Amino acid sequence: MAPANAAVKIPVEMPVVEKRVRNRAATEQAILDAAKRLLAEEGFQNFGINAVARGAGCDKQLIYRYYGGLDGLVEAIGTDLGSWVTDRIPDDTGGMFLLTYGDLMERLSMLFLDALRADPLMRRIVAWEVSENSEQVRRLSEARSKALAGWIERMRGSLAPPKGVDAQAVNAMIFAAIQHIVLASAVSDQCSGLALKNGRDWEKAATALKRIVRGVYG
């Protein structure tokens, strides 16, 4: 990538062109990977057929042929997404004994917070969900929330929320807070005046979150 004479145009053709092998499965995977990578790194703003084709190093025609266009490609991403929770979030209690519903929710909150912070693709998708209402996004959103709900159900086991508390609504609030705070931190390192840069900042955020959980569930 560093020719001695930095002329504007390269006069000779690239000698070794990395001859593209004829392999449909590999190409499909390359397209899917490029799409996920692009979405994670660049966001949904400039996410389009041309960009994905460029990223995958192939012609956009193949995206139409193999995935039926962007819609099909996004749907394929959504299918992959189903395994996100099981991949990125531990499915056990981490050796802890979750005796109360409060224990459970505190742990779920921390796991979800860390997992979301660590996954740029998922962050972009969440941001997409609250920014657009297309069919594409609805599919993604559905796949994500279904996987998430399944995970919570699995972790919950036989623990029941305390009487007199609308656990569904409260939990929605808690997860909403986590999602928004992680999204905000990813673009501006802060949220509502709260710095979210280094580990200590996140310690404070996590503490506040646990405080909230414990305040409701004891």
Add this chain to the structure above:
Amino acid sequence: MAPANAAVKIPVEMPVVEKRVRNRAATEQAILDAAKRLLAEEGFQNFGINAVARGAGCDKQLIYRYYGGLDGLVEAIGTDLGSWVTDRIPDDTGGMFLLTYGDLMERLSMLFLDALRADPLMRRIVAWEVSENSEQVRRLSEARSKALAGWIERMRGSLAPPKGVDAQAVNAMIFAAIQHIVLASAVSDQCSGLALKNGRDWEKAATALKRIVRGVYG
């Protein structure tokens, strides 16, 4: 240049063209209004020079002349935004006596929730904030958070948060939850499995929110 026999052109002009008056101030206002309207109704996705010019019914050149381009126009929106809080959110206690910090935060939460639900422009801007990191958005974000912080400070009066609680972090969580839940409801009528459609749904959400506030601040 302008032959009388313009065969391809439309033969009859639009009968009443609403003859445009030469009035710079009015045009500037029309542009600003169109920009705010477009952003509120269509979102930031298709927000651009051409769209605003179309919406304002003038040539895009005028946007460059009067606002120095989209950036300046967005900045003008941000300036307007400063008065959002004072316009849309009551600045008094609504006749209540806020005796404790918990009273205060409960009331602030409700006010902010209702105000955000009622303001599509502000919702779009919040969604924009968590989706993009351009200079434009940073300006908007700053103006918004500054106005919000000022409002909170004004309402707070001399009430101090209880010792042992990181009020800044906890409040950031609460406001994050409100923002995310309102954004989600605006595009999909739900959030994390919690329906957010009719008034009863919102009652439940508000109750959960108050529960959280009271759980932390008593």
Add this chain to the structure above:
DNA sequence: CCAATCTGTCACCGATCGGTGATTAGCAAG
């Protein structure tokens, strides 16, 4: 061997984008 099929590439379309120079049209002072 030929022919059909599959993978991949290329060229091109119309539409829209952001942006800019040149031009027209209304108004007021001289």
Add this chain to the structure above:
DNA sequence: CTTGCTAATCACCGATCGGTGACAGATTGG
């Protein structure tokens, strides 16, 4: 009326977008 200023429009540019039809090269079955 003429002159000058300015609001407003028009015409055009290159770039990029999503989308499609035609074509080239490899693979495979007969």
